[in-house]
Amino acid sequence: MDKALACLTRLRVGHSKGRPAPNKPCLLLAILCEIQAGHITSPRVAIDDRLVARYHDLYELAAGVRREARPWLPLWFLASDRGPDGEAGSLWQPALSPALAEVADQLGAPGSLDQLLKRFDTASLHPELYARLASEEATREAGAHLVARYFSWSPDAQARLHDYLEDAFASGAYEKAPERLKGPEGDSPRQARARSAAFRSLVLEAYDYRCAASRLRYITPDYRYLVEAAHLVPFAESQDDRPVNGIALTPNLHWAMDNLLIAPGPDQRWHVSPSVDALVPDSRWLCELDRQPLVLPRDPRWQPDRDALAWRLDQLRR
Incomplete structure (x- = not known):
């Protein structure tokens, strides 16, 4: 040995x-x-x-x-x-x-x-x-x-x-080489898991485990994170797991973005779909996000890609 x-x-x-x-x-x-x-x-x-x-x-x-x-x-x-x-x-x-x-x-x-x-x-x-x-x-x-x-x-x-x-x-x-996260996954299930884990780790660390919309940061006593790593352009479309194609969100806001109710824009602000009725009390938590600034990573290398933000804003439900 x-x-x-x-x-x-x-x-x-x-x-x-x-x-x-x-x-x-x-x-x-x-x-x-x-x-x-x-x-x-x-x-x-x-x-x-x-x-x-x-x-x-x-x-x-x-x-x-x-x-x-x-x-x-x-x-x-x-x-x-x-x-x-x-x-x-x-x-x-x-x-x-x-x-x-x-x-x-x-x-x-x-x-x-x-x-x-x-x-x-x-x-x-x-x-x-x-x-x-x-x-x-x-x-x-x-x-x-x-x-x-x-x-x-x-x-x-x-x-x-x-x-x-x-x-x-x-x-x-x-x-160690996040540029390799752009492109097809390959055939190995382990490779797919590894890419997903690297995406999650890099995104959450870039945002210091803080939600880019609500600003919430919470780590449980047994070290589970409140936030999730969300793709801006879905991997199925972009084949891009680089952290610049990701953003940290709490599960409810991740769901809202995936369902096209909210979107971060290239102006680095949040936008809320006009389909969300501000007069409905249960919708206020979403409406309050409108025009609020994104929480951005301190390291400029990991700030969200402008084209990815533009794509996401274009998907917002009208």
Whole structure:
């Protein structure tokens, strides 16, 4: 086994009912996925919504229940594990302030993610391990080792995790090269799933999980998002899964746009169909959107394509 990867099979994990606890392996699997998606680009790892949501996804697949995922525990206790150099605490080093670092051993485990983020919001993976994980082949090997070592008690969990990793790595390849999301899907079901997942991930992150119409942003305690990624020009017509052909919307407004009741226009404002009767009380929530500005991504690369906006406005029910 590769020396840099071997440390992943020697984690200090708790046990429950004779099984290794899934917390640390799931966190490391989440980190592997984020490296391959190009979201983690150095040994320094940001503790952000993407990573925590990915951890919840993997924990649910491994343990069968999402609400019991407690990401602050592996984020904190992984600091006790040995890296490729064999030194205790070298695998994962939280970026604590000097004052906190002096008393870290006395703090005890945080009781929530908010408490943990008050202590640190970034940590560093051992640089030798990160350097190996820059290779997709090594990342796949690392994922296989983690799944085999810590989930041998459940062939079903192993199969679910392997499927997730395959889809995540395929999706990550699109996220790193979003220009590849324009054009036919190809014949592979996995390729279609990967494109769809990449579209969703890129759009929701571009809008910071905020609805482009209502401005609502809500992430549940178990890291499910209120908003959905909606195509401006449907894929069946455009064969375009690039994020510039997408917009983040709450489910009700996604439905309203798909049913041609509302549309974003190239003027970057919302337009409401004249078929929506403003005198009907139940219609007011839609009518109030008329001429309101779109919430736009901060990164200009991901702002909606003007031609796609024009197409969508042309479809508005008259």
